[in-house]
Amino acid sequence: MKKVLCLLAVPFVLASCHETQQVELTAPAEPATYAATPAPDTIGDLPGDTYAKIDENTFRPVAREPLSTFSLDVDRASYANVRRYLREGQLPPADAVRVEELLNYFDYELPAPAAASPDPVRISTELSDCPWAPGHQLARIGIQAKKMEAASLPPANLVFLVDVSGSMMGDDRLPLVRAGLQLLVRQLRPQDHVALVAYAGAAGLVLPPTSGAEQATVLDAIDRLEAGGSTAGGEGLRLAYAVARQNFRPEGNNRVILATDGDFNVGETSDAAMEQLITQERESGVFLTVLGVGRGNLRDSRMELLADKGNGNYAYLDNLDEARRTLVAQFGGTLFTVAKDVKLQVEFNPARVADYRLIGYENRLLANEDFNNDHKDAGELGAGHTVTALYELVPVGSTSPLVDKLKYQPTATSPAALPTTDGDVLTVKLRYQAPQGGPSQLLAQPLSGMARPIAQASADQQLAAAVAEFGLLLRQSPQRGTATYQSAAQLAQASRGAAEDRAELAQLVGLAQEITAANPTASLR
Known part of the structure; x- marks a missing residue:
């Protein structure tokens, strides 16, 4: 006898149901209001934000490692979080500074794919x-995804999954x-549909799938959400995916679209358990966007992991302007994927480059053989997204080599092996799959x-x-060289133009x- 999860209309808890083939998407006539009773384990002294440890990339010798392979990352959460720390008068923890996310926060003037x-x-x-x-060089690789007018975007089937536990007060x-x-x-159109799931001690369907033409109904359901209780994150994710699949x-x-501080304390709570859950659910073809909020108990590492494994993106909302940027100004890029499992592989020319270092992307590195493996998960690109990757290069013949010339190794004397100033420095290869899957394209x-x-x-x-340079300084990176805030500020001023973000x-x-x-003696946490 087949068992699945179904939803009771009242009081929004899950139960085992027999002899049914789908989740029952019933809801009361009036959207639920969750009581604001603080959970004793989430209010008061907060345990502090948590970040995944970053082991910075080091220089690699081209002679032994000519290939560099990694997954694209369009997340921008780190920049908004760093901004929050600085505006509160603090330097951010070193591991809160993911340089690739600082880079990708900005829009670059990159040529778009031809029509x-x-x-x-x-x-x-x-x-x-x-x-x-x-004496070193900076190679920039820019990726521009095609832009799409909002009217031409495919219809959306969205499920808002909102954490209404006690830790979400404030x-x-x-x-x-x-x-x-x-x-x-x-921003939704009549052909778009949105459902609302909330979770605290249990998960419940607050609003069944509703047309974008009924905005007043959806807005009212969202407005009735209140915080209180413990946090059943795993249960909420299962229900949200079930609604989206149906x-x-x-x-x-x-x-x-999951909105949370990431502080799960009921059901799956370990990162490994949450990763397994999300990895299973993504096979349905439902993508995941994670919106992080709050401070003091922000589980940044968990939310980044969920978005990564859920074929989606992660944004941190430090204020309403950031919410508007993420959910309105970047509506297409945040919500509409044009290419999935996007990987980059860079091959360096040993006649031009002696050593290289990828700046950031430490948790996106792939084995070289993963590049041609279409079963290997990688990052997703949304409509209009730009992605930037930087490599610091030590050119052949540099007056400041990373290691001294070796005494017992053969010395290159042929013209082809001598330093050159022309020809290719490197070649960038990119693989992607269509959002619906299929063989990758190169x-x-x-x-x-x-x-x-x-x-x-x-x-x-x-x-x-x-x-x-700003990111290297905030991290107090051993690779920061002669970097100074004054130098970073001068470059930022030179690049400003009229852009507000610059x-x-x-x-x-x-x-x-x-x-x-x-x-000056302050240490990064």
Whole structure:
């Protein structure tokens, strides 16, 4: 006899049901209001935010390791979280600073795929001097996903999964989530459908799938959510995925949007258990977006893991402006995937490059053989997304080699083995799959020519260099070389133009410099 989970209309708890083939999507006439009774284990002294440890990438010799392979990452949570720390007058913990997420927070002026191209992505490259390491070079790889007008986006089947446990009390938590989701609802079209699942001590369906034409109904259901109780995160995820599967749109965008501080304490609580759950659920073709909120008990490492394993993205909402940027301004990129399992593999030319270091992406590294393996999970690209990767290069013939010349090794004397200033520096290869799956497609783009002085590089190159230098300083990276906040600020100012986010970067660099100057012995947590 087959058993599945079904939902009782009242009081929004799950029970085992017999002889049914699907989740029963019933809900009361009036959306539920969750009582605001604080859970004793989540209110009061908070245990502190948690971040996954980052072991920074080091330089690799081209002679022995000519290939560098990694999964793309479009997450931007780290930048918003770093901004929150700095505006509160603190330096962020080192492991809260994921440099690739700082880089990818910004929009770059990259050429889009040609209208007639069958590929939804395009590769761009640029080479300049490295501002924090004299004699080194900075190679930038940019990926631009095709842009889509909102009217042409496929229909959406969305399930909002909202944590309403006691730890979500506070203006920077559930009220911020409610306001952000309501902004998103106002972008929905009649062909889009949204359901609402809430979880505290148990999970419940607050609103069954409802057309975007009924915005007032959806907005009212969101507005009635209140925080209280313990946190059954695993149960909520199962129910949300079940609702999304039952209303699956084969040619549409099927996605669970989880809003939480990540502080699960009922059901699956370990990262390993949550990873297993999400890995199983993603096989349904339902993607996952994670919206992190709060401070003091933020489970950043868990939320990043869930988004990574759930074929989705992770954003941190530190204020309503960030919610608007994520859910309104970047509506397509946040919610509509144009390419999945996107991987990069870079091959370096030993005639041009002696050593290289990938800046960031430490938790996205792949084995070289994973590049051609279509069963290996990787990152997803949303409509209009840009992704940036930076490599710090030690050119052949550098006056500051990483290691001394070896005494007993053969010395290259043939013209082909001598340092050159022309020809390819590297070749970028990219593999992606269509959102519905199928065989991967391969793109390739070489980077050639000489490195330009950073002052003569493009505004995008200067911006990427400024962000990377800023990140290395915040991390107190052993690879930061001669980096200074003043240098990062100058590059940020040079790249500003009229973009508000670039102006904000210069302000944040100034804040970090002031905090460091006021307490130069402060250690990063």
